Amino acid sequence: MTARDVLPILLFGAVAALLPVFVTAGTLLNFAIFTLILCLAAQGWNILGGFGGQYSFGHAAFFGTGAYATAVLQVRYGVNPYVTFLAGIALASVVGWVIGFLSFRSGLRGSYFALVTLAFAEVFRVLSNAVPFTGGAAGLLIPLNQRAANFQFESRGWFYLLVLALVVVALLLTRALERSRLGAQLVAVRENEDAARAVGVDALRVKLSAITLSAAMTGAAGGLYAQYFLYLDSTIAYGTWISVEALLAPIIGGAGTVFGPVIGAVILHTLAEATRMMVGRIPGIDLVIYGVLLILVVRFPPRNLLPWLRGRR
Amino acid sequence: MRNFPPEIVMEAVANGLLTGAVYGLVALGLTLVYGVLHIINFAHGALLTLAMYAAWVAWAAFGLDPYVAILPLVPIFFALGYGVQRLVIGPASRGEDSNILLVTLGLSIVLENAMLAIFRSDTLSVQVDYAMEVIEAGPMLLSFPRVVGFGVAFVVAAVLFVLLRMTDTGRAIRAVAKERTGAALVGIDVGHVYAVTFGIGTACLAVAACLLLPSFYVNPRVGNAFVLVAFTIVVLGGMGSVPGALLGGLVIGVVESLSGLYLGDSLGQLGIFVIFILVLLFKPTGLFGARA
Amino acid sequence: MSFLQIRNVSMRFGGLMAVSDASFDVAEGSITGLIGPNGAGKTTLFAIVSGFQKPTSGQVLWRGAEITARPPHVLAAEGLSRTFQIVQPFAGLSVRENIAVGAFLRHRRRADAIALAEQVAEQVGLTAELDKPAAALTVSGRKRVELGKALATQPKLLLLDEVLAGLNPSEVRDIVPVVRAIRDSGVTVLMIEHVMQAVMNLCESVHVLAQGRIIASGTPAEVVATPAVVEAYLGHGAASRLSGGAHA
Amino acid sequence: MLEVRDLVAGYGLTRVLEGVSLDVTAGEIVAVLGSNGAGKTTLNMVLSGLVKPRSGEVRFAGERITGLSPAQVMARGLIQVPEGRKIFPNLNVRENLELGSYRRAKANRAKNLEKVFATFPRLRERVAQAAGTLSGGEQQMLAIGRGMMAEPKLLILDEPSLGLSPLLVEEMFTLIRRLHGEGLAIMLVEQNVAQSLDLADRAYVLEHGAFALAGPAAEVRENPELKRAYLGL
Amino acid sequence: RAQPAAIKLGILQPVTGALAQDGEYGRLGAELAINEINATGGIKALGGAQIQMVFGDARSSPEGGTAEVERMQAEGVVAVVGGFASPICLASSQAASRYDLPYVADVGVSDAIVTRGLKNTFRFSPGFGSITAAALDNLVKLNDAAGKPAKTVVVVHEDGLFGSGMARLMGAELPKRGFEVLETISHPTPARDMSNIALRIRALNPDLIIPSSYYAEFVLLSRTLQQRRIRPKGIYCVLNGAASNYRFVREFPDAANLVMDVNHWADPRKPKTAELRRQVEAQNRFWLYNTPMNYSAVMLVADALERAGAADRAKVIDAIAATDGKFDRHIMPYGPTRFVNGQNQAGQAVNTQIQGNDIKVIFPAEFADAQAVFPWPA
Ligand SMILES: Nc1ncnc2c1ncn2[C@@H]1O[C@H](COP(=O)(O)OP(=O)(O)OP(=O)(O)O)[C@@H](O)[C@H]1O
Ligand SMILES: Nc1ncnc2c1ncn2[C@@H]1O[C@H](COP(=O)(O)OP(=O)(O)OP(=O)(O)O)[C@@H](O)[C@H]1O
Ligand SMILES: [Mg+2]
Numbered sequence A: 001m002t003a004r005d006v007l008p009i010l011l012f013g014a015v016a017a018l019l020p021v022f023v024t025a026g027t028l029l030n031f032a033i034f035t036l037i038l039c040l041a042a043q044g045w046n047i048l049g050g051f052g053g054q055y056s057f058g059h060a061a062f063f064g065t066g067a068y069a070t071a072v073l074q075v076r077y078g079v080n081p082y083v084t085f086l087a088g089i090a091l092a093s094v095v096g097w098v099i100g101f102l103s104f105r106s107g108l109r110g111s112y113f114a115l116v117t118l119a120f121a122e123v124f125r126v127l128s129n130a131v132p133f134t135g136g137a138a139g140l141l142i143p144l145n146q147r148a149a150n151f152q153f154e155s156r157g158w159f160y161l162l163v164l165a166l167v168v169v170a171l172l173l174t175r176a177l178e179r180s181r182l183g184a185q186l187v188a189v190r191e192n193e194d195a196a197r198a199v200g201v202d203a204l205r206v207k208l209s210a211i212t213l214s215a216a217m218t219g220a221a222g223g224l225y226a227q228y229f230l231y232l233d234s235t236i237a238y239g240t241w242i243s244v245e246a247l248l249a250p251i252i253g254g255a256g257t258v259f260g261p262v263i264g265a266v267i268l269h270t271l272a273e274a275t276r277m278m279v280g281r282i283p284g285i286d287l288v289i290y291g292v293l294l295i296l297v298v299r300f301p302p303r304n305l306l307p308w309l310r311g312r313r
Numbered sequence B: 001m002r003n004f005p006p007e008i009v010m011e012a013v014a015n016g017l018l019t020g021a022v023y024g025l026v027a028l029g030l031t032l033v034y035g036v037l038h039i040i041n042f043a044h045g046a047l048l049t050l051a052m053y054a055a056w057v058a059w060a061a062f063g064l065d066p067y068v069a070i071l072p073l074v075p076i077f078f079a080l081g082y083g084v085q086r087l088v089i090g091p092a093s094r095g096e097d098s099n100i101l102l103v104t105l106g107l108s109i110v111l112e113n114a115m116l117a118i119f120r121s122d123t124l125s126v127q128v129d130y131a132m133e134v135i136e137a138g139p140m141l142l143s144f145p146r147v148v149g150f151g152v153a154f155v156v157a158a159v160l161f162v163l164l165r166m167t168d169t170g171r172a173i174r175a176v177a178k179e180r181t182g183a184a185l186v187g188i189d190v191g192h193v194y195a196v197t198f199g200i201g202t203a204c205l206a207v208a209a210c211l212l213l214p215s216f217y218v219n220p221r222v223g224n225a226f227v228l229v230a231f232t233i234v235v236l237g238g239m240g241s242v243p244g245a246l247l248g249g250l251v252i253g254v255v256e257s258l259s260g261l262y263l264g265d266s267l268g269q270l271g272i273f274v275i276f277i278l279v280l281l282f283k284p285t286g287l288f289g290a291r292a
Numbered sequence C: 001m002s003f004l005q006i007r008n009v010s011m012r013f014g015g016l017m018a019v020s021d022a023s024f025d026v027a028e029g030s031i032t033g034l035i036g037p038n039g040a041g042k043t044t045l046f047a048i049v050s051g052f053q054k055p056t057s058g059q060v061l062w063r064g065a066e067i068t069a070r071p072p073h074v075l076a077a078e079g080l081s082r083t084f085q086i087v088q089p090f091a092g093l094s095v096r097e098n099i100a101v102g103a104f105l106r107h108r109r110r111a112d113a114i115a116l117a118e119q120v121a122e123q124v125g126l127t128a129e130l131d132k133p134a135a136a137l138t139v140s141g142r143k144r145v146e147l148g149k150a151l152a153t154q155p156k157l158l159l160l161d162e163v164l165a166g167l168n169p170s171e172v173r174d175i176v177p178v179v180r181a182i183r184d185s186g187v188t189v190l191m192i193e194h195v196m197q198a199v200m201n202l203c204e205s206v207h208v209l210a211q212g213r214i215i216a217s218g219t220p221a222e223v224v225a226t227p228a229v230v231e232a233y234l235g236h237g238a239a240s241r242l243s244g245g246a247h248a
Numbered sequence D: 001m002l003e004v005r006d007l008v009a010g011y012g013l014t015r016v017l018e019g020v021s022l023d024v025t026a027g028e029i030v031a032v033l034g035s036n037g038a039g040k041t042t043l044n045m046v047l048s049g050l051v052k053p054r055s056g057e058v059r060f061a062g063e064r065i066t067g068l069s070p071a072q073v074m075a076r077g078l079i080q081v082p083e084g085r086k087i088f089p090n091l092n093v094r095e096n097l098e099l100g101s102y103r104r105a106k107a108n109r110a111k112n113l114e115k116v117f118a119t120f121p122r123l124r125e126r127v128a129q130a131a132g133t134l135s136g137g138e139q140q141m142l143a144i145g146r147g148m149m150a151e152p153k154l155l156i157l158d159e160p161s162l163g164l165s166p167l168l169v170e171e172m173f174t175l176i177r178r179l180h181g182e183g184l185a186i187m188l189v190e191q192n193v194a195q196s197l198d199l200a201d202r203a204y205v206l207e208h209g210a211f212a213l214a215g216p217a218a219e220v221r222e223n224p225e226l227k228r229a230y231l232g233l
Numbered sequence E: 001r002a003q004p005a006a007i008k009l010g011i012l013q014p015v016t017g018a019l020a021q022d023g024e025y026g027r028l029g030a031e032l033a034i035n036e037i038n039a040t041g042g043i044k045a046l047g048g049a050q051i052q053m054v055f056g057d058a059r060s061s062p063e064g065g066t067a068e069v070e071r072m073q074a075e076g077v078v079a080v081v082g083g084f085a086s087p088i089c090l091a092s093s094q095a096a097s098r099y100d101l102p103y104v105a106d107v108g109v110s111d112a113i114v115t116r117g118l119k120n121t122f123r124f125s126p127g128f129g130s131i132t133a134a135a136l137d138n139l140v141k142l143n144d145a146a147g148k149p150a151k152t153v154v155v156v157h158e159d160g161l162f163g164s165g166m167a168r169l170m171g172a173e174l175p176k177r178g179f180e181v182l183e184t185i186s187h188p189t190p191a192r193d194m195s196n197i198a199l200r201i202r203a204l205n206p207d208l209i210i211p212s213s214y215y216a217e218f219v220l221l222s223r224t225l226q227q228r229r230i231r232p233k234g235i236y237c238v239l240n241g242a243a244s245n246y247r248f249v250r251e252f253p254d255a256a257n258l259v260m261d262v263n264h265w266a267d268p269r270k271p272k273t274a275e276l277r278r279q280v281e282a283q284n285r286f287w288l289y290n291t292p293m294n295y296s297a298v299m300l301v302a303d304a305l306e307r308a309g310a311a312d313r314a315k316v317i318d319a320i321a322a323t324d325g326k327f328d329r330h331i332m333p334y335g336p337t338r339f340v341n342g343q344n345q346a347g348q349a350v351n352t353q354i355q356g357n358d359i360k361v362i363f364p365a366e367f368a369d370a371q372a373v374f375p376w377p378a
């Protein structure tokens, strides 16, 4: 990696870090935190889906695992939340590896892979709703205890900075991946798996590395979600909403580019926020508008309108 | 595990078959669209909901029996699907698969919430006198609307099968699925074929909706309940395979019914997904092996 | 000890014997040709040697050790590289990146891999297209990319599946020395080719596959004179042109 | 029969054809030669309506067909056997052939099918095999057969000898000659320069998006420039 | 004299997504209350200030609720009422607590809502524990009064928060009170089919079915039971979506008749209840518990504003906490209001039964407007 590779990321981090200085409105900080958490989940998807071409519809499996591990370990066993957060990331990557191993070894590609991930996420959802240690259907509440040592902050600004730092780390990791041999091989597998194998790419290993890293990032997003909203249930953790969020942002912003997920997440959530304002007497109209805008964004992609947003390959 | 008397198990199997056929019909639309557009149609559930509302309106506003409503709704929904593909999905996706995904997603958001705005969130049903009728088959009581659904699903599948195998349109649909340029060069209007496929898929939903309505209900999110099952069926039956979708539907219906009987409906869902995962992992071309 | 040995390899697809009981050797440092009618099983044989397909029976030996059905990437790492008849570019990537994927096999650092890729590109005549997406190349460009990717893995044995098809005679003439130079740099070449002009020019020995069986082996001149080969493969026109006006 | 005037076309920002004019009259074989990347395939794609030209005009049988859809072009009898075959891999051989007459000559389907099988007996042996698993050469036969199913008035062949064994190449040229003998006009794009010129009535040589050379095949063949650039002599 | 500045009140309901139906009816209740307050002279202690509704769509998710609370905070609301689902109430009351913004949960039954020590959070209605306790007590009374016809029970529940919690409790408590639980059957929401559950019930042949599901699923279940000619001695619902819904009564009178429910319900004896119901039905909507509950919760805030004498959050919180039996503008069948740690101790669920075309309250006696029909006539 060269300075040119890293600079834009650091710049982004620095500019974004100024936000809490200028903005104290909870609305905006809350919006920014949620968007950044989704950026992280989306960046996770982007590693596997954007760079690796393995479209997953079940990143909820990783998000939820990260979230539940973070919550369950501290609620049930009193482990420090920072530790449980790391444990969540680790567990999510293990889940990623296992799902990856099972599907890639049996040669699943394309929509088949997408569907198997979807199914895994659903299995986790049904299970987490039924077993007692996740709180079952009643969900899991992380007790309110706003101390920095407890990964809960009196002021949202700190939480924001922490999430931002993690997003910057994810961006740097993605950039490093992009510039590495693994990254090149991953992209090659995306473009043509047979051809990649012919030139010595161990496709299975490459895809497993990707899904593990991918799951770790999305798991981190899950942990942050749990720590921020302090409440989890099976639909939040393993529901399809997060699988969709995770893939929507990178595809809109540019799959397989470092900044794609960030751009996509910002666009999507700005749209969502903007339409939310339009809520009138009749519920649903705002979401209809959101849906129409989504289609329009696909039709007239912002990355085409603003070529410099595209992010260098 | 609990032991049920054989007539109960038998009736559970029969119920599974009856319900499964209609699942198969929903899956049929999905498998067809998947086979040609290579993409999972996220709007499938919302379109099913739309069809159910249409059938409901036909009943509530025009007094049309849901079964009779099949006749006008099939062409209407064919046209709707055709138009949606031609005017929305096609242009907006600009030929990229991942874009089609997003567009269908956007479409589902639009449809679902438009229905919420129009029909409100209430759960609606039709009241027809045969809804409660049963057919006594030996010791079993079979719900009349389901028996009808079963029969019609088979007829639709047979018609589609013949259409795809025996007619030029069918061959064109299959040809476009894999080789667009080649198809254009033999004079197939690729955009038209896409739209026809989408239209057929949507028309299948109209039939399914009319079959479901007498014994079911409709609210703005009801379609989603069927989509996940439909995915399972599509995989089980082999993506793009018409007989596979129907057979897959029957299998899933029975599996769901039996696992529901023995494990409870909640965990019974787990049964379906586990089967789903196993099939994907060990026989990804589907149980009824459509050609890869 | 022979470099590559193919021992009684058979491959069945349903009722069709695509390859049946084929055996031959490839000598180290040679350019060996594999010719035969369409559908004879040549590509299938390549797929078997390079680990993409597992033969129904038979063995492939590489420097004395059995390598049958080892995965392709392992074989590539051991120095066995192939090109595809139906070219398989990384369509969305530039020519440089395409070739670099191959180069990464033996170079961990990006800069090294890119440098090697550019060097290989020069070797196969793609320097001018380095930044073009592979999808925008013409047939011959793609064939060259195919060759470049394989070369960038720095193989010991190169399996070329009809890399000359689609090139015009003067381009064929241009690429013949490239292949020869590859061999001279120490790479053994086994090539499937229908362009007899090149086969006659390049190959030291040729094996002819017809309906899955080896029906003739020998020097190019010997093989084109074999009646069975003329009958099954060359046709009388080509045969007479080759033996008459052979400017090998 | 086919008149092309000042055709300009390209992809995105690049221009590939820079004003191409060409004629094919009824019953004639015209060879289009050119080095790789000269734009031959692009020209075919424009003629078939798959690529929209930026300017210029194409007339077929007296009618302006510029800007028509591929289906409309095809319906008029201008049939292309494309480079890279573009057969339907998931359909079997018979279905592939039948789709050849999707828009034209449907009535004569059975008859033409027999004709194709007679021309390529190998295809008859493989009727029920999925086309994607055919060998390279078999696929080429299938592509040509599919084109013939539409009873073309003008057949464009883009590198039909690609990947065929010498025997089959010979047979293919024989076949082209035969089709020509039956009165079919053919536009042949080939790398097999010598054999194409033997066969063709007239030839065009495309270079950098424009014709550098055009005329009766015999004359073109003798052109020293051509000999140097394309025949490797 | 100039009109005093309007007081902004946040109304949070999920009107899109999975919970849209409940959210709609909740909003309706809040609107009716606000209209009524404004029409009758506003908040008198504040010079007749009008209440202005700031509506937020929680989009059926906790983060949606949180985002809306943030927006309401930015708009300067004096309190937030609503949430409907427990997860939404939990997350959004917490967001509100950052700003010491009073939060009155309308329905959310999870007891965690009022046990976290949040000073700003109140619940006027009963929580899960008290509802299920009432359900059990009343069931025993009902059965005893009828001469103990019911001995065996099958519990059917949706597998979410309401249903699962209820089922667990029933499983533990019913045996202590002399009932045998033959089986506990859970189903997902949405459910596609109830034939299996019907089959199992037929095989088990229980005296009593205790279902706890959302509207659509219960309708499906009861219709399937009807179709399969399964007729127990009674259906006794707990926190059920349908048995307290007039749509069910209207559309499927045969399946609905005599179904009992333990649920939130308005006090049928208060004249205001009937008046409100007429207003709702005049809008072509059905009469559901969400409406009176939100109506009452808004009235609670209004009452607190009157007593606080200022649109000041801290004062409003204190005032709500100090609410007592004098607060009578609500229409719930509760005794004198008294808050302990944010929970109204008087909040309670009642037993209802569908009788003919109407939903009647059959327990507790002081609110009842009909006699229970149990066991069902053969
Ligand atoms: N996966 C498969 N399934 C069924 N048949 C196959 C499969 N792959 C190849 N074949 C058949 O095996 C035979 C040999 O094919 P192969 O591709 O090896 O021929 P080839 O010698 O390379 O021919 P060409 O010179 O035309 O490329 C052909 O008849 C082909 O149809
Ligand atoms: N889809 C495309 N996008 C961008 N550029 C393209 C595309 N297809 C072809 N080109 C470019 O257009 C030019 C002409 O290509 P074309 O395929 O027409 O050549 P050709 O004469 O048929 O070559 P060949 O003999 O190799 O088939 C080439 O420079 C090629 O890179
Ligand atoms: Mg081959």
Ligand SMILES: [Mg+2]
Pocket (backbone or CB within 6 Å): C138, C139, D040, D041, D042, D083, D158
């Ligand atoms: Mg070409």
